[in-house]
Amino acid sequence: RADAAILFRLDGEARILRAAAGAGQVSPDLVADLEVPVGRGASGLAAAKERSVWTANLYDDPRVPVPDDVKQRMRQEGLRSVLAVPLLIQSGEVFGALAVFYRSERAFADADVELLSAFGTQASVAIENARSFDHLALKAGHDAALQDFCLRLLEAPDEAAILRDAASVTTALLGADCVGILRHDATADYLRLDAGLGWKPGSVGVATVPPTEWFAGEAFLHRRSVEVADLGREQFANPPLLAAHGIRSGIAVPFGIREQPLGVVVACYRAPHRFSDEESRVLTSLAHQTALALEKVRLYAELQAGLAELKEMQAQLIQADKLTALGTLLSGMAHELNSPLSTIEVSIELMKRQASLPGPVRARLDVVEKECERASQIIRSLLVFARRTPPERRPVDVTDVIRAALTLQAPEFDLNHIRVVTSLDPIPRIWADPHQLQQVLLNLFSNAVHAMKSAHGRGVLTVRSSDAGATVSVAVEDDGPGIPAAHLGRIFDPFFTTKAAGEGTGLGLSLSFGIVESHGGRISAENIAGAGARFTVTLPVVERPEVAEAAPSPVVPATRCARVLVVDDEDQLRKLVTEVVIGLGHQVEETPSGQDAVARLASHDYDVVLLDVRLPDLDGKAIWRRLLVDRPALAARVVFMTGDTMSAETQAFLTEAGRPVLTKPLTIERIQRAVNEALTAPSVHEGART
Ligand SMILES: Nc1ncnc2c1ncn2[C@@H]1O[C@H](COP(=O)(O)OP(=O)(O)OP(=O)(O)O)[C@@H](O)[C@H]1O
Numbered sequence: 001r002a003d004a005a006i007l008f009r010l011d012g013e014a015r016i017l018r019a020a021a022g023a024g025q026v027s028p029d030l031v032a033d034l035e036v037p038v039g040r041g042a043s044g045l046a047a048a049k050e051r052s053v054w055t056a057n058l059y060d061d062p063r064v065p066v067p068d069d070v071k072q073r074m075r076q077e078g079l080r081s082v083l084a085v086p087l088l089i090q091s092g093e094v095f096g097a098l099a100v101f102y103r104s105e106r107a108f109a110d111a112d113v114e115l116l117s118a119f120g121t122q123a124s125v126a127i128e129n130a131r132s133f134d135h136l137a138l139k140a141g142h143d144a145a146l147q148d149f150c151l152r153l154l155e156a157p158d159e160a161a162i163l164r165d166a167a168s169v170t171t172a173l174l175g176a177d178c179v180g181i182l183r184h185d186a187t188a189d190y191l192r193l194d195a196g197l198g199w200k201p202g203s204v205g206v207a208t209v210p211p212t213e214w215f216a217g218e219a220f221l222h223r224r225s226v227e228v229a230d231l232g233r234e235q236f237a238n239p240p241l242l243a244a245h246g247i248r249s250g251i252a253v254p255f256g257i258r259e260q261p262l263g264v265v266v267a268c269y270r271a272p273h274r275f276s277d278e279e280s281r282v283l284t285s286l287a288h289q290t291a292l293a294l295e296k297v298r299l300y301a302e303l304q305a306g307l308a309e310l311k312e313m314q315a316q317l318i319q320a321d322k323l324t325a326l327g328t329l330l331s332g333m334a335h336e337l338n339s340p341l342s343t344i345e346v347s348i349e350l351m352k353r354q355a356s357l358p359g360p361v362r363a364r365l366d367v368v369e370k371e372c373e374r375a376s377q378i379i380r381s382l383l384v385f386a387r388r389t390p391p392e393r394r395p396v397d398v399t400d401v402i403r404a405a406l407t408l409q410a411p412e413f414d415l416n417h418i419r420v421v422t423s424l425d426p427i428p429r430i431w432a433d434p435h436q437l438q439q440v441l442l443n444l445f446s447n448a449v450h451a452m453k454s455a456h457g458r459g460v461l462t463v464r465s466s467d468a469g470a471t472v473s474v475a476v477e478d479d480g481p482g483i484p485a486a487h488l489g490r491i492f493d494p495f496f497t498t499k500a501a502g503e504g505t506g507l508g509l510s511l512s513f514g515i516v517e518s519h520g521g522r523i524s525a526e527n528i529a530g531a532g533a534r535f536t537v538t539l540p541v542v543e544r545p546e547v548a549e550a551a552p553s554p555v556v557p558a559t560r561c562a563r564v565l566v567v568d569d570e571d572q573l574r575k576l577v578t579e580v581v582i583g584l585g586h587q588v589e590e591t592p593s594g595q596d597a598v599a600r601l602a603s604h605d606y607d608v609v610l611l612d613v614r615l616p617d618l619d620g621k622a623i624w625r626r627l628l629v630d631r632p633a634l635a636a637r638v639v640f641m642t643g644d645t646m647s648a649e650t651q652a653f654l655t656e657a658g659r660p661v662l663t664k665p666l667t668i669e670r671i672q673r674a675v676n677e678a679l680t681a682p683s684v685h686e687g688a689r690t
């Protein structure tokens, strides 16, 4: 039957009791802002001493000192006596106090005290239950939000999306004024505000803080969460970033992957704030999920890059494979064509030596000879294409090669209204064949010119070079129509062309590919967004390998009449060679068969053996190996003839044999030179037999 009742709640930090609810004859104004310090007034004393306190006259009781402002307000309400009991929750902690007031002056009996205490206890239990419930509900709300966050992270496409989402979820869950995700930059050793909410414009993505300077740094360095309830009171310095935003309190939680610390998530407030376990739990979980998601995105990007590289490598391998197959075909063709061509060429030379030849016939022979030379040239370039001609490498200044190729093509550029732009970085010399590199550039230039000319009758060609340490690269860009996506995978294929018949063979790029590949480099094509195509040639900067340079042999005149054996299965060619050698004043035996050659070599001595590498029965290689064992002196007299300039195997064999090689198509001068060379070269003597 009290006139009024007020429930107070303890603010432990401020050491005051605040009115939380009221009943009976009290004005709502009173309940709204009534405060009593702990230890003063009946409620303050009850909370401090954790026992019931009463006074019959709260205006004048020395045992219960009431602050003057409280007395004044009680007087306004007309309340005179009061009984207060503490509200204790299960942990024994004081939650607040419950006070009943009377208008009259009255003393309280033990029964009154007991009754209110009992009620207070019940109220405490109910309050505690309600608080637990609220807490659980809050936690459940947080967990649901975190779970949603995790689901979104699974689909986050990139780092930026993850960081943005993490900042907004943190803001929503912790109700913080400023939220930041700071990541550590190992090179500069600072934490950078990579994402956040609530900061002034120009802070996010820009602001940096040394890790040693503030509480977030402490969290990062010591890998533990740090809470600062009031920056003004604690030992942490207040960095300019926080001062500029009027931050008073904050919590920082580190995040990382395995042993690797990555950064810190911070939530800051403009007022002092005591952090609950729940807030710290939420932030820790959020930071952890963010770190995992960032790592996922990083690994994914790494995987993509690896995959792209693998795909490119695969494409290069396939291309190289096609070229190898074609190379084998071309090498065979070259062999077949070189022999008849040799026959024709040598025949012409012999015919032209006849003084009695009528003028018109001689002129016709000149034409035939020229055409033969052209055919040889075509075969040679096919062999270059088939990569049967290894690069003749030397230290090369690529910038010089680019300039030379540009100069060569200059008239073509002028004619087609092409403006050339260069951006050439200084690059180190590389070990390469300058002619072959020039060939590659000329192919790229002429393709670009053709593309630009046919698209708009003019254009800009840009050539860039750059040095990437282990490699150098040259990019050739045009502003033509670009390469249709469907063609991108085929342009390096031999004979792929979009040019009209007679305009292009489709060999330019595959030839270039072969050359670049034989230099251990790469060539790739791409379209430039909105403008033309870009071809990039990347070449390794390799040291000059240790190889002995072969000095060119001088032409030595024949000194004596020698005995020569010619072994070649091509009848026409063998007969011609024989004729030529006889013409040089030597004595010649000839045979189309390897077996027969072996028989002759076993029983006769020769000064020179002209030996075709490929023979139908026993080939030149086998004959040479037998000679090495049985007649080493004769082995030292062998000159090999070969038409397929040359398969890798033949090449290896010839290098190993170390004998002179006469490559077809032949000419009289070359036959002469080879025979003389063999005659004058020092040889292994075989005692009685030589
Ligand atoms: N800069 C470019 N812009 C657009 N398409 C290009 C470019 N360079 C090459 N191509 C395409 O690639 C194809 C193949 O080029 P490649 O140099 O191998 O042969 P080609 O130029 O057609 O003939 P060739 O070089 O033997 O005269 C071309 O026909 C063209 O379709």
Ligand SMILES: [Mg+2]
Pocket (backbone or CB within 6 Å): 443, 446, 447, 504, 507, 508, 509
């Ligand atoms: Mg071309």
